[in-house]
Each structure stands twice: as structure tokens, then as C-alpha cells.
Amino acid sequence: MKFLTEYRDPTVAARYLEEIKKAVTRPWTIMEVCGGQTHSLVKNGILNLLPKEINMVHGPGCPVCVTPVSLIDKAIYLAEEKGVILGSFGDMLRVPGSGKSLLEAKAAGADIRILYSPLEAVKLAEQHPDREVVFFAVGFETTAPANALSVLHAEKMGLSNYSILASHVRVPPAIRAVMDDPESRIEAFLAAGHVCTIMGTGEYGPLVEEYGIPMVVTGFEPIDLLQGILMTVKQLEAGEAKLENQYTRMVRPAGNANAMDAIFQVFEITDRSWRGMGEIPASGYRVREPYAAYDATRKFMVNIAEAPENPECISGAIMKGLAKPLDCPNFGTKCKPETPLGAPMVSSEGACAAYYNFSGLLAEMDA
Amino acid sequence: MTKMNLQCPMPKLDFDTINLGHGSGGKLTNQLLDSGVFSVLKNDLLDQRHDGAILELSGKTAFTTDSFVISPVFFPGGDIGELAVNGTVNDLAMCGAIPRYLSLAFILEEGLPMTEFWDILVSIRNACAAAGVSVVTGDTKVVERGKGDKVFVNTTGVGTVHPKAEIDIRRIMPGDKIIVSGQLAAHGMAIMSVREGLEFESQIVSDTQPLNHLVKDLLDEFGNNIKLLRDPTRGGVGTALNEMARDRDLGVHLEQRALPIDPQVAGACELLGLDPLYVANEGLFLAVVSGAAAGAMVGAMQRTDTGRHARIIGEFTDQHPKKVVMTSGIGGQRIVNMLIGEQLPRIC
Structure with missing residues (x-):
């Protein structure tokens, strides 16, 4: 398949691995920010192919994982108590709220629909003028343009029964939070290619300078990741700290102007609480005042108390790169995809899910 | 056919x-x-x-x-x-x-x-x-x-x-090969493409077809070299192989590069973030065959319409009992677990 098979070529992969092995002279700790990258690393068996000196730690770039418990509770409340049609991305459904998950609410009769695009939710609002339709707008900067467009689209169509429950988060403040943790041992970052496709790379240069760490904007295919790791290792070994772009086929330094216009027409930057990581300043988007009618939180006056997180889940430490899934005493025993203690075990971008589904047992086998 | x-x-x-x-x-x-x-x-x-x-x-x-x-x-x-x-x-x-x-x-x-x-x-x-x-x-x-x-x-x-059939999981031995008779994931993706809220334009069609004629011909020719047959419907090939590994208490080794998948189906799976190993099929089967007969059998299958995409995709091993391990396209290794819960709403 064009643009896929060439980035999964075993010969090219072997060549990059060889170059990485040649370049490495000492241990390095590198964080891949995005959960999609974590999954690709694990699913393609790359972690086991890398030289032992390279310690990949897994970042907070899993939007489902960082969505606060209270927001899931809000979504369930809207579906159960307000009788709305709640549209959601599929992998949000298994994430535990304080009482139950969206999947359990759906089984109990709430009208919750798995959608692949917020525009499908707008279509539902058009088809059901007698019902309120709410889209659970979760995601990083990557999904923000589509969610913003759904609001603009609903406005253009004159739909008054559509709104979004927004839980948008931004990558750069999360990198800052990770680096500011006194226990952090991270020496370089693979920045998230898709986020930079939208936002460009402008926000990352200052982080490189401030923290003196190499950062390489990297894609998601095996060859992308190997090349990104090689570029990072070369910088580390040379004692450099630069912003580089591996994912040039997608990422332009200025980003996608149309997408950013849509985001900032509908959203503004706000402080936000991250599941497992707490409050991070300026780390999220909220709906701007002129579009308040499309903001489910304001529209339905939802007032749900902050819910405590499960104290047995170490997702915060995992997303800050301070621990790995196998360090968790509950991994694979008390916490499994069927009975998750936290979101990373059930999100399609969660590090625990990646280990559980693709490699956790490999480690067990090696032992 | x-x-x-x-x-x-x-x-x-x-x-x-x-x-x-x-x-x-x-x-x-x-x-x-x-x-x-x-x-x-x-x-x-x-x-x-x-x-x-x-x-x-x-x-x-x-x-x-x-x-x-x-x-x-x-x-x-x-x-x-x-x-x-x-x-x-x-x-x-x-x-x-x-x-x-x-x-x-x-x-x-x-x-x-x-x-x-x-x-x-x-x-x-x-x-x-x-x-x-x-x-x-x-x-x-x-x-x-x-x-x-x-x-x-x-x-x-x-x-x-069939008088020559000896389908019995207990007869599977390390070294036995696993053949898949057709391309993976077509049925599930065809259903996905028309499901409310998920519709996407494609020419993907379900692979639903009767497999009995091909199976009969294979039993005529290869008899008890065929040790197990399984049609991996819900849960897909990944789940079926896990069940076999668990029930026989042997490991399964898979080669990702050998998995036959139509490019359009592969593209749709990529787009929706689904693993074709867990997507439902309705017109293909997995056959576990003695190592000696596998090459001839896959050749015979490829000469038929129903089995034209047949491939040897892996084998049973006494390493890692009860686990399915796949060598990825780039040569890494990963576990293929059983599908947990549903990947999709009802698909069969």
C-alpha cells in the first residue's frame, strides 16, 4: 500500500537498527510523547530490537487516558439523565468513570453511539431534531479541528440541538509538566508527528532551548520511529539539543493554517486537569463564549463533582515516564482490559494496553 | 466459484x-x-x-x-x-x-x-x-x-x-503448519463500511461463501494430514489461533508478512484503527496440516477459486505454550492476544 508498505520495509528497518547500534555508546532515556507511537513501537516489536542502552519511556499523549474521571461521569450523566444521544469515539467507551463506563451505561439503556467523526454527530442532530445530540470531543490538537468544524457546521445549518462536551488537551504544556517533575530522567523527546502536522513546530523550539533537550518530530510507522530514534541518538551522542523534523512528508514548520483557524475560532486556551497528572496550566481548550450554545457543559449546566482517581492506578507515573506498565503491581493481575483500574489499560493509545496486548507476556516469556 | x-x-x-x-x-x-x-x-x-x-x-x-x-x-x-x-x-x-x-x-x-x-x-x-x-x-x-x-x-x-477425516486437535504436533484459505477481514470491514455512523465509501464486499466443496476436495486428497479446521468468524484469525494454542497447550508462531489481506481492506483497517487479525471472516478457514503435506496442500488450494489466496501463515511450536507470537513485518516480535470484548458492534 502506498505510503505504508515502504515504511514497514524489513531491509530498511534492519539498516536503521544497525546505525542506531553503531551510534550508541551509553544509556539514554527517550520519551515518545504520543500513545500512537507507543503502540507502534510495541506492536511492531521495535522495543525488543533496539539496543539495550536505549530506554524508551512512554509519554502522556493518550487523550483517552488523560480525560478526567469527572468528565466521563458528565458524559454518562448527559446520556442517562438528560436523555441526549451521546456520540463518542469508540475507545472512550471502556474507560472507567467513578461509577461505571460509557459501555456499561450503554448496556443499561443510555443512547450512546460509537462514531468515527464529529460530523457524523452533526448528521445525527439533523436527523433527530427532537433530540439533543452531544459529541464527546476528546483529543489533542489533532482532533480539535474536526471538533471545531462540527460546531461551525452545526451553526451554519442552524442546528440548536447539537453541542460538544469538550476535553481537549495540548501537548507542549504536557511536555513541560513531564520535564518539571523533579524525578524526571528524560533526556530527549520524540514529538508527536500528527499534532505537529496541525500545529507546526513553532511551540517546540522554545522547549528545546529551555530544557536543553533534543526533540525530533516523528511519525508512526516502524521506519519513521527508527529514523526518529536514530536522529535523537545522534544528537544525544554529539551533546546537541536541536529541534529536528523526521516526519517531513506530513509536518510543515508552520502547520496547517486552516485547521488552526478553525480551532481558534471555536476554542480558547485554558487550564485543564489531566487524569493521573493533575492540573496543568494552559494545557487545554475550552469553547469560546460566542459558541457557548454549543458547549454541553454550559448548555446543560452540568455540575458533577471532581471524582477521585483509583489510588491503585499508577497511570500518572507511567505518563510522566517515571514508571513503565510492568512496574505496576496490578498489571495483568488486578488490572486487565476486562477489569481496568485506569484508562491506559483500555485506550487504544494507552501504554498499559499496548504492553498487555502485544508485549507484556513476551517479557514474561523472556524471564 | x-x-x-x-x-x-x-x-x-x-x-x-x-x-x-x-x-x-x-x-x-x-x-x-x-x-x-x-x-x-x-x-x-x-x-x-x-x-x-x-x-x-x-x-x-x-x-x-x-x-x-x-x-x-x-x-x-x-x-x-x-x-x-x-x-x-x-x-x-x-x-x-x-x-x-x-x-x-x-x-x-x-x-x-x-x-x-x-x-x-x-x-x-x-x-x-x-x-x-x-x-x-x-x-x-x-x-x-x-x-x-x-x-x-x-x-x-x-x-x-468424510471417511478420511480425522479432525482432532489432540493430533496437532509441533512443526504442523497453519494455512489460511483466503484474505483476512473482508466480512467485518464490509459490514463496518455500511454501519450507521461509520459509513465509508469502499468496494469491500463480504467474503461469505460455502467452504464445503474445497474442504471435501482437500480431504479426498490429503486425508488425515489435515488435523484441524476452523472458520475464524467473530474474533477473527487472532482469536481462533489463541483458542487452538490454549486448547492444544502448544505455541503458535505467525509471520505477519505471510498474512493475505486485500490492500483495500488493509487500508480501511488502518484508517479505523482496527487489527485485521481480530476482524470477522465468513468465507475462509484455517487448516492445521502436517508439515510434510502443507506445501502441496496450499498449492492445491491456490488452484481453486475459493482458495486462490491461500497461504501458509505460521506453525505450531513447543516454545511459548498457549501463546501466539507473531514476527512483525520488520522482524520484531509481538504477542497476538485473544480479542477482549468487542472490537465493533454486532457483526455477524
Whole structure:
């Protein structure tokens, strides 16, 4: 398949691995920010192919994982108590709220629909003028343009029964939070290619300078990741700290102007609480005042108390790169995809899910 | 095999939708059966219209049942009727049997357009003809609107076990090869492409087809070299292989590069973030075959239409018992776990 098979070529992969092995002279700790990258690393068996000196730690770039418990509770409340049609991305459904998950609410009769695009939710609002339709707008900067467009689209169509429950988060403040943790041992970052496709790379240069760490904007295919790791290792070994772009086929330094216009027409930057990581300043988007009618939180006056997180889940430490899934005493025993203690075990971008589904047992086998 | 598509015009009827009376057992039921089921699915045994069918069977007999609740009822490449015949026919074939007779039970939802029911019946007739089986007994019930989803179908089947068949998981040994007879994930992705809220444009069609003719030919030629047959429907190839590894207490080693997947299906899976190893199939099977016979058997399969995409995708090993380990496209290793919960809403 064009643009896929060439980035999964075993010969090219072997060549990059060889170059990485040649370049490495000492241990390095590198964080891949995005959960999609974590999954690709694990699913393609790359972690086991890398030289032992390279310690990949897994970042907070899993939007489902960082969505606060209270927001899931809000979504369930809207579906159960307000009788709305709640549209959601599929992998949000298994994430535990304080009482139950969206999947359990759906089984109990709430009208919750798995959608692949917020525009499908707008279509539902058009088809059901007698019902309120709410889209659970979760995601990083990557999904923000589509969610913003759904609001603009609903406005253009004159739909008054559509709104979004927004839980948008931004990558750069999360990198800052990770680096500011006194226990952090991270020496370089693979920045998230898709986020930079939208936002460009402008926000990352200052982080490189401030923290003196190499950062390489990297894609998601095996060859992308190997090349990104090689570029990072070369910088580390040379004692450099630069912003580089591996994912040039997608990422332009200025980003996608149309997408950013849509985001900032509908959203503004706000402080936000991250599941497992707490409050991070300026780390999220909220709906701007002129579009308040499309903001489910304001529209339905939802007032749900902050819910405590499960104290047995170490997702915060995992997303800050301070621990790995196998360090968790509950991994694979008390916490499994069927009975998750936290979101990373059930999100399609969660590090625990990646280990559980693709490699956790490999480690067990090696032992 | 080319799919039979015999058209058959619906006769003029006094009703154009199914109502509760059609399940009452009285005159309306008889009308529905006379003008629908019996007129389409004619055969000597069914025509006796007895409470059950009296069958002549000898030797080892395979027996299986399956229910079909697929939504939408008509989907690219097939419909619930064809699926219900092929599903049970294939389950019998996986027992190493020659499918013979089916029962057919409908649960219809009040309000179902008669034209749709008719199309399903014609499709069932065509699928039976293609597979070489007869519907010999059945049942029709009607439930109130909202208590069903247009139509649910159950089929039960019996078949005569092939004299050379020795399908038994306990005979699998390390070194035995795993063959897949066709391209993965087409059925599940065809359903996805038309599901409300997920629709996407594609030419992907379900792979639903009867596998019994190919299986019979393979048993004729390769006999007890074939140790296990399994059609990986719900849960996909990944789940079926995990069940085999667990039940035989051996490991399975898979080669990702060997998995046959249509590029369009692979693209749709990428787009939606689904793993083709867990997507449902309705027209392919996994065969576990002695290492010595595997090459010849896959060659024989590739010379048929049903098996033209057949490939050896892996083998059983005494390493890592009960686990399926796959060598990825770039040479790394990963676990292939059993599918947990649903990857999608109902797909078969």
C-alpha cells in the first residue's frame, strides 16, 4: 500500500537498527510523547530490537487516558439523565468513570453511539431534531479541528440541538509538566508527528532551548520511529539539543493554517486537569463564549463533582515516564482490559494496553 | 466459484409487510408459509410439511447450530439469508463433514417488508443450491415491532463426516503448519463500511461463501494430514489461533508478512484503527496440516477459486505454550492476544 508498505520495509528497518547500534555508546532515556507511537513501537516489536542502552519511556499523549474521571461521569450523566444521544469515539467507551463506563451505561439503556467523526454527530442532530445530540470531543490538537468544524457546521445549518462536551488537551504544556517533575530522567523527546502536522513546530523550539533537550518530530510507522530514534541518538551522542523534523512528508514548520483557524475560532486556551497528572496550566481548550450554545457543559449546566482517581492506578507515573506498565503491581493481575483500574489499560493509545496486548507476556516469556 | 444469483420475482400477495398474525400459527401463518417459505425452498422432505423431517443418515454424523443477528440485514457482498446457510454449512465442513440438511428458523420483526423477506428467502435458496444442502424443517415466529431487528435467523445442520477425516486437535504436533484459505477481514470491514455512523465509501464486499466443496476436495486428497479446521468468524484469525494454542497447550508462531489481506481492506483497517487479525471472516478457514503435506496442500488450494489466496501463515511450536507470537513485518516480535470484548458492534 502506498505510503505504508515502504515504511514497514524489513531491509530498511534492519539498516536503521544497525546505525542506531553503531551510534550508541551509553544509556539514554527517550520519551515518545504520543500513545500512537507507543503502540507502534510495541506492536511492531521495535522495543525488543533496539539496543539495550536505549530506554524508551512512554509519554502522556493518550487523550483517552488523560480525560478526567469527572468528565466521563458528565458524559454518562448527559446520556442517562438528560436523555441526549451521546456520540463518542469508540475507545472512550471502556474507560472507567467513578461509577461505571460509557459501555456499561450503554448496556443499561443510555443512547450512546460509537462514531468515527464529529460530523457524523452533526448528521445525527439533523436527523433527530427532537433530540439533543452531544459529541464527546476528546483529543489533542489533532482532533480539535474536526471538533471545531462540527460546531461551525452545526451553526451554519442552524442546528440548536447539537453541542460538544469538550476535553481537549495540548501537548507542549504536557511536555513541560513531564520535564518539571523533579524525578524526571528524560533526556530527549520524540514529538508527536500528527499534532505537529496541525500545529507546526513553532511551540517546540522554545522547549528545546529551555530544557536543553533534543526533540525530533516523528511519525508512526516502524521506519519513521527508527529514523526518529536514530536522529535523537545522534544528537544525544554529539551533546546537541536541536529541534529536528523526521516526519517531513506530513509536518510543515508552520502547520496547517486552516485547521488552526478553525480551532481558534471555536476554542480558547485554558487550564485543564489531566487524569493521573493533575492540573496543568494552559494545557487545554475550552469553547469560546460566542459558541457557548454549543458547549454541553454550559448548555446543560452540568455540575458533577471532581471524582477521585483509583489510588491503585499508577497511570500518572507511567505518563510522566517515571514508571513503565510492568512496574505496576496490578498489571495483568488486578488490572486487565476486562477489569481496568485506569484508562491506559483500555485506550487504544494507552501504554498499559499496548504492553498487555502485544508485549507484556513476551517479557514474561523472556524471564 | 462464482456466486449464484438467481432472480425470482415475488408473487402478488394480500399483504406487503409482516404482522403479528403471521406468527399466530393460523391462517395468516399458512399464507406466509405457502406463498413464501414453501414456494421458494421446495424439496421432497420440506414439501411433506410435517412437524419435523425424517432423515436417512449413516456413519459418523456432524451436527451444529448457529444464529444470525447481523445488522444491516443486506450488506455489500451478501445478506443474512446467505450468511445463515454458509455459516452452518461451514461449521459442518470444519468438522470434516459433507453438509446435508439444514433446519431454518426465523424470528421476524413486525413491519418487515415482505419484499425483503422474499429476497432473503431467495438468497437462502441460492446459497443452499451452491452448497448442495436442503432446508428440510423450520419455524417462523413474529415479534412486536421494536423487539427484534428486522429478522433473526437460526440454522441447524447435519452432515456426514468424510471417511478420511480425522479432525482432532489432540493430533496437532509441533512443526504442523497453519494455512489460511483466503484474505483476512473482508466480512467485518464490509459490514463496518455500511454501519450507521461509520459509513465509508469502499468496494469491500463480504467474503461469505460455502467452504464445503474445497474442504471435501482437500480431504479426498490429503486425508488425515489435515488435523484441524476452523472458520475464524467473530474474533477473527487472532482469536481462533489463541483458542487452538490454549486448547492444544502448544505455541503458535505467525509471520505477519505471510498474512493475505486485500490492500483495500488493509487500508480501511488502518484508517479505523482496527487489527485485521481480530476482524470477522465468513468465507475462509484455517487448516492445521502436517508439515510434510502443507506445501502441496496450499498449492492445491491456490488452484481453486475459493482458495486462490491461500497461504501458509505460521506453525505450531513447543516454545511459548498457549501463546501466539507473531514476527512483525520488520522482524520484531509481538504477542497476538485473544480479542477482549468487542472490537465493533454486532457483526455477524
